[in-house]
Amino acid sequence: MRFRLLAMFVVLASTAAADAQNAPKKQPTIINPPPTAQDYADLAKLPDWSGVWNPKITDQDQQARDNPPPWNEKVAKEVEKMWAEEKAGRPKLIFYGCFPEAHPSWMLVTHNAMEILFTPGRVTMLGESDGNRLRRIYTDGRPHPETPDPSFHGHSIGHWEGDTLVVDTVDILPQAPLAISEAVGVPNDGDMHVTERIYLAEKDILHVELEITAPNILTKAWKTTRIFFRQRARKFDIVEGVCQLGDYREAKDENGHHVFVPVEKTEWGNLVAPK
Amino acid sequence: MTNHFKPIGMLAVAATVAVGIASVSAHHSTTMFDHSITMTINGEVVELRWVNPHVSLSVNGVVKERAEDGPAVWVMEMTSPGNLVRAGGWRRDAVKAGEKVEVLFSPLRDAERKGGALKKLTVLATGEVLTANIREQERPGLE
Numbered sequence: 143m144r145f146r147l148l149a150m151f152v153v154l155a156s157t158a159a160a161d162a163q164n165a166p167k168k169q170p171t172i173i174n175p176p177p178t179a180q181d182y183a184d185l186a187k188l189p190d191w192s193g194v195w196n197p198k199i200t201d202q203d204q205q206a207r208d209n210p211p212p213w214n215e216k217v218a219k220e221v222e223k224m225w226a227e228e229k230a231g232r233p234k235l236i237f238y239g240c241f242p243e244a245h246p247s248w249m250l251v252t253h254n255a256m257e258i259l260f261t262p263g264r265v266t267m268l269g270e271s272d273g274n275r276l277r278r279i280y281t282d283g284r285p286h287p288e289t290p291d292p293s294f295h296g297h298s299i300g301h302w303e304g305d306t307l308v309v310d311t312v313d314i315l316p317q318a319p320l321a322i323s324e325a326v327g328v329p330n331d332g333d334m335h336v337t338e339r340i341y342l343a344e345k346d347i348l349h350v351e352l353e354i355t356a357p358n359i360l361t362k363a364w365k366t367t368r369i370f371f372r373q374r375a376r377k378f379d380i381v382e383g384v385c386q387l388g389d390y391r392e393a394k395d396e397n398g399h400h401v402f403v404p405v406e407k408t409e410w411g412n413l414v415a416p417k
Numbered sequence: 418m419t420n421h422f423k424p425i426g427m428l429a430v431a432a433t434v435a436v437g438i439a440s441v442s443a444h445h446s447t448t449m450f451d452h453s454i455t456m457t458i459n460g461e462v463v464e465l466r467w468v469n470p471h472v473s474l475s476v477n478g479v480v481k482e483r484a485e486d487g488p489a490v491w492v493m494e495m496t497s498p499g500n501l502v503r504a505g506g507w508r509r510d511a512v513k514a515g516e517k518v519e520v521l522f523s524p525l526r527d528a529e530r531k532g533g534a535l536k537k538l539t540v541l542a543t544g545e546v547l548t549a550n551i552r553e554q555e556r557p558g559l560e
Contacts, residue, residue: 196503200552231526233446243444253444253551255499271444271469271497325446346557371557378503378559383469391466412449413466413473415492415525415532 174282177262184262189305189342191258194378195370199253202368206322211354211364217328224326233325235409240385242274244294244318245311246336249350249368251321256370257380265300265307271383279309286312294318296336306341320356331358346372444470447494450523450534457481458491462516467509469497474512474535476520493522493535495549503559505548517541 213221224234237243243252254271263282269275279298286297296314300307314334321327334356343349348370355363390402406414460478472495479488501507512518518540522533538547 196555198555200555203552228446228448231448231451233448235445237444253500254497255503270499323446324444325448371555373503373557373559375560378499381499383497383499385470388466388468388470408449412445412471412494412532413492415530416490417529417531 174263181262185260188260188302191260191342191348193346193372193374194255194257194380195348195372196255197252198369198371202251202323205366205368206326209366210322211320211356211359211366212361213328214359214361217359220328221326228323228325236319236321236324236327240274242276242294243321245277245296245298245314246338246352246354247319247321247327248275248277248295249338249352250366251323251327253324254383255373255378255380268380270380271385274385279307281307286310292316296334306339309336309338309340311336311338316358320354320359328359330356333357343369348372447534449526450494450532451526452523452534454523455521455536456483456524456533458520458522460488460518462512462514462518463490464514465509465512467498471495472498472501472507474520474538476518489531491522491531491533493520493533495535496551500551501547501549504551504554507547507549511545511547512538512540 210221227234237247242248248269252269252275254269254275256267256269256275259266259268263280265279265281267275267277267279274294277295277298279300281300281302283301284299286299290313291297292313292315294315296311296318298309298311300309302308312335314330314336316332316334317329318334319327320330320334334354336355337353339349339351341349349367350370351365351367353363353365354360387402389404389407391405393401393403395401408414458476458478458480460476463475463477466473474493474495475490476493477488477490480486480491495501496504498507498509518538520535520539521537522535525532535549537549539545540547
């Protein structure tokens with residue numbers, strides 16, 4: 143009996159030891175250090191990207207014609223159909239659900255303004271016209287996470303080479319489209335990788351040079367540039383934009399409170415016009 | 418608090434037919450409008466919906482090219498408020514309900530529906546002209 147108890151104890155003890163050996167090591171908690179006065183002073187050395195940036199839409203139109211992505215054979219056929227459908231007045235709804243245009247399509251096809259903020263360890267882009275356009279580019283030297291956490295804008299890390307911000311983005315949701323117009327684009331289907339070089343080409347002209355690798359929809363890496371021009375007049379300051387507000391109208395509820403109620407929309411998001 | 422919207426006329430509400438499609442706002446192409454055609458409507462503003470992602474304006478009036486239809490409410494779509502301020506000179510309070518306007522627009526390809534993409538609006542009382550082409554004013558330093 144004593145021998146059995148001893149044997150059981152030995153088995154239990156060795157199992158516990160094995161479990162302890164196999165248990166995942168607790169990762170040390172990484173703390174983002176509070177910025178120092180020097181960190182803030184260093185921001186003043188960065189180029190001036192303040193103000194409001196408007197996309198050059200006529201150039202987007204031209205790029206879509208002259209520098210399309212190297213779609214694979216299957217996607218190329220789908221894209222051909224999308225162009226035809228758009229021309230016929232039945233454009234595909236690439237962006238739906240008030241989801242963000244996501245990365246890199248926000249840079250590629252947006253029609254709306256954006257602003258770029260510098261804070262210690264970070265560059266943040268905020269877009270107008272819906273509150274979902276937000277990119278956080280970490281410049282504090284961190285790597286991409288070991289465990290991906292896919293998102294619409296992906297995980298972006300960047301560093302400065304002189305006055306050029308070099309950005310590397312991974313972990314973009316596979317549903318995020320690679321779009322070249324509001325009616326032509328396909329979901330990237332995963333494993334997309336985007337690098338950018340962002341810089342002032344002229345005093346008030348910002349260039350975003352992109353290199354996009356998307357092995358599930360492209361045959362090779364695609365290089366393209368998008369152009370933004372700057373406004374400083376206060377009346378062009380970015381305003382709040384809630385995409386879904388377009389689906390609603392003001393009303394009063396049974397208690398006389400101000401509420402929003404849905405309106406009818408078409409499959410493309412237009413208000414339904416009367417007959 | 419300023420209203421975002423002005424109450425839509427009962428005429429417009431009655432005229433809207435349920436299409437039965439899930440309503441979703443979206444940034445979308447505008448080829449559901451025939452941009453090769455320009456029509457003109459003279460009438461009164463019913464409502465300006467100053468919302469993202471697309472502002473819309475309802476006008477109750479007579480379309481010159483469809484004069485035989487008589488007065489009717491047409492719904493004009495435009496771009497977002499921010500874009501309209503920059504590219505077209507708009508403000509949230511640029512037009513008021515009841516204001517007499519002339520609007521040039523490209524009609525919906527679906528000729529059964531009274532809708533269009535607004536190209537130019539003239540406020541008849543003041544002569545002020547507002548446009549809606551997002552590809553205009555593509556230069557920095559606008560004032």
